[in-house]
Amino acid sequence: MQGRGLEPFFIEYRDPMFGIIILFTIVFIIAFVNYWWGVFKSKEEKQSIEQFIKRFEITTDEDDYKKLLDEFAVPTESLGLLAHSYTKSGDFEKAIGVYLLALKRVKNRDEKQYILTELGITYFKAGFLRRSCEVFLEALRLFPRNKVALKYLTVTYEKLKEFEHSLEVLDALEEMGADVAAQKAYVKAKSILADKAVNHEAKLTSLRALKESFGLAERMVFEYWLKHQLVLDWEEIATFDTRVILDLLWYLDPHLVRTEALTDPVAKAVFKARGYEVESQECEVFELEVLGKLQGAGYTEAGLSFSYFCDACKQTFPVHFYRCPSCHALGSVNIEPIITKERLEAHLPF
Ligand SMILES: [Zn+2]
Numbered sequence: 001m002q003g004r005g006l007e008p009f010f011i012e013y014r015d016p017m018f019g020i021i022i023l024f025t026i027v028f029i030i031a032f033v034n035y036w037w038g039v040f041k042s043k044e045e046k047q048s049i050e051q052f053i054k055r056f057e058i059t060t061d062e063d064d065y066k067k068l069l070d071e072f073a074v075p076t077e078s079l080g081l082l083a084h085s086y087t088k089s090g091d092f093e094k095a096i097g098v099y100l101l102a103l104k105r106v107k108n109r110d111e112k113q114y115i116l117t118e119l120g121i122t123y124f125k126a127g128f129l130r131r132s133c134e135v136f137l138e139a140l141r142l143f144p145r146n147k148v149a150l151k152y153l154t155v156t157y158e159k160l161k162e163f164e165h166s167l168e169v170l171d172a173l174e175e176m177g178a179d180v181a182a183q184k185a186y187v188k189a190k191s192i193l194a195d196k197a198v199n200h201e202a203k204l205t206s207l208r209a210l211k212e213s214f215g216l217a218e219r220m221v222f223e224y225w226l227k228h229q230l231v232l233d234w235e236e237i238a239t240f241d242t243r244v245i246l247d248l249l250w251y252l253d254p255h256l257v258r259t260e261a262l263t264d265p266v267a268k269a270v271f272k273a274r275g276y277e278v279e280s281q282e283c284e285v286f287e288l289e290v291l292g293k294l295q296g297a298g299y300t301e302a303g304l305s306f307s308y309f310c311d312a313c314k315q316t317f318p319v320h321f322y323r324c325p326s327c328h329a330l331g332s333v334n335i336e337p338i339i340t341k342e343r344l345e346a347h348l349p350f
Pocket residue numbers: 310311312313314315324325326327328329332
């Protein structure tokens with residue numbers, strides 16, 4: 001009788017669903033406890049690290065360093081030097097704070113325009129373009145012949161895509177005797193490319209007209225053809241300085257390639273290196289010469305990649321630039337081919 005009385009209980013107990021529920025409950029409890037233990041431990045660890053840092057730091061408050069500099073009446077020159085070193089190390093927030101503090105202390109116009117110019121450059125480097133414009137304009141209000149401020153201001157307007165303003169600033173620099181022909185041509189080219197009201201042919205004609213002052217306009221024409229899938233004019237390409245489009249020729253889609261009109265030895269060497277039947281003489285680019293010879297010998301496992309070297313600041317970048325991303329020099333790019341082990345898939349950088 002007793003056994004029978006307990007039977008319904010045992011039946012439920014033997015139900016496989018019951019076992020699964022118990023198992024999941026246990027797993028959940030373990031996971032939950034584990035999680036909270038982890039949270040507790042990491043909190044404890046964080047607190048102990050914070051206490052450790054506090055022992056070595058004078059302050060943890062971001063604004064306290066300004067108070068400290070203010071209270072000790074640090075001279076403006078020293079503030080300028082300090083801010084400059086912050087800018088150099090990339091700590092723009094602190095540099096700006098110190099420049100603003102120095103600005104409050106300046107005694108004469110010369111000091112004020114120096115600090116304003118440096119502050120403008122720091123805002124520019126930190127990427128606050130609108131603010132950097134305002135600060136440069138204030139510096140120029142005090143001293144309109146401030147060449148450094150004018151040079152930065154034209155690039156700032158260019159980056160903000162305010163090309164008319166950029167050209168106005170270049171006019172001011174030209175009046176002061178600076179050679180700004182290439183810069184003017186470049187800004188005009190950017191403005192033409194950004195103009196949505198002008199058709200392809202008019203844009204290309206305007207770009208071609210800028211070639212005299214800005215050699216890289218040829219590359220802009222070539223890029224424009226590719227970007228808008230226009231027919232490549234190989235007779236015009238034959239007149240180009242091939243060194244400025246070396247990478248574009250290397251990556252050019254095979255169905256766009258026409259080698260008949262080529263006359264330039266570098267252009268011929270590019271296609272010979274790619275494996276085309278091209279009669280070419282000696283080529284000044286060593287890498288192309290080597291690849292061409294390898295192709296001739298039937299070895300096709302070598303390819304090219306490119307790096308972009310700035311003649312002005314001697315830095316190398318992985319992508320092409322018209323204005324150096326680091327020193328902002330214009331047209332300082334040098335396309336450098338590098339022989340690689342495998343032939344990369346031909347593709348266009350668009
Ligand atoms: Zn550079």
